[in-house]
Amino acid sequence: MADSDSRAGLRYATPEIVRFVDGLHARHDAALSAAFGAPAARGFPAIQLAPSEGRLLELLASLIQARRVVEIGTLTGYSAIRLARGLAPGGLLWTIEHEPAHAAEARARIAEAGLADRVEVVEGDALAALPTLAELGPFDLVFLDADKGRYDAYGRWAHANLREGGVLVADNVYFFGRLLDDDPDAAAMRRFHEEARDRFETACVATPDGLLLGVKRQG
Numbered sequence: 001m002a003d004s005d006s007r008a009g010l011r012y013a014t015p016e017i018v019r020f021v022d023g024l025h026a027r028h029d030a031a032l033s034a035a036f037g038a039p040a041a042r043g044f045p046a047i048q049l050a051p052s053e054g055r056l057l058e059l060l061a062s063l064i065q066a067r068r069v070v071e072i073g074t075l076t077g078y079s080a081i082r083l084a085r086g087l088a089p090g091g092l093l094w095t096i097e098h099e100p101a102h103a104a105e106a107r108a109r110i111a112e113a114g115l116a117d118r119v120e121v122v123e124g125d126a127l128a129a130l131p132t133l134a135e136l137g138p139f140d141l142v143f144l145d146a147d148k149g150r151y152d153a154y155g156r157w158a159h160a161n162l163r164e165g166g167v168l169v170a171d172n173v174y175f176f177g178r179l180l181d182d183d184p185d186a187a188a189m190r191r192f193h194e195e196a197r198d199r200f201e202t203a204c205v206a207t208p209d210g211l212l213l214g215v216k217r218q219g
């Protein structure tokens, strides 16, 4: 049940509530702690998913018994570990990262999590890397979490390379509160929303910065 305040976007979450529920539902083991803590420890931007969002990705991958997954935006591998843990037996994840130092740290954290046989960190710019991955598809799930001004292009690639019924997940779709601004990146994000609505069954979940979920339509 939502009330009028929560329907209008008001949040009841406090840092204390979030810590409490994350401790219950999105608890970190040693490997997740290491990947989650790595950006701060290494002086990288701490822009990884929240624990609850990471856990949601893991459950989504597991729900659809994903065997082939692409992630755009690895950072230090936190969401990659979550996604890889949700894969069906024999499943594979390709995760794309253009910063060599981020990619190296992610490889180390993924190996430490015992997932190196299931996860390939593809180093390079996503727009250049995606065409090289296409032949490995069709994919069951594509997760977007990199440069926001290109979500429209990433969304088109996802549509072309997901199987029917495959799942698109995109973080930061409120564009840090700038979704309605008059600038090219915000316009690209709005285009992403509109094209996703046209091609997928969609829901935009009111996480702190918005999470778009799409299921690719048949036909």
Ligand SMILES: C[S@@+](CC[C@H](N)C(=O)[O-])C[C@H]1O[C@@H](n2cnc3c(N)ncnc32)[C@H](O)[C@@H]1O
Binding pocket: 047, 048, 049, 072, 073, 074, 075, 076, 077, 078, 079, 080, 096, 097, 098, 099, 102, 124, 125, 126, 127, 145, 146, 147
């Ligand atoms: C928000 S972080 C990813 C966080 C990660 N998904 C997690 O939750 O653990 C975005 C990452 O995308 C990378 N990135 C940004 N633009 C990119 C591009 N065009 N191609 C590849 N990687 C890119 C950044 O270097 C950064 O590491």
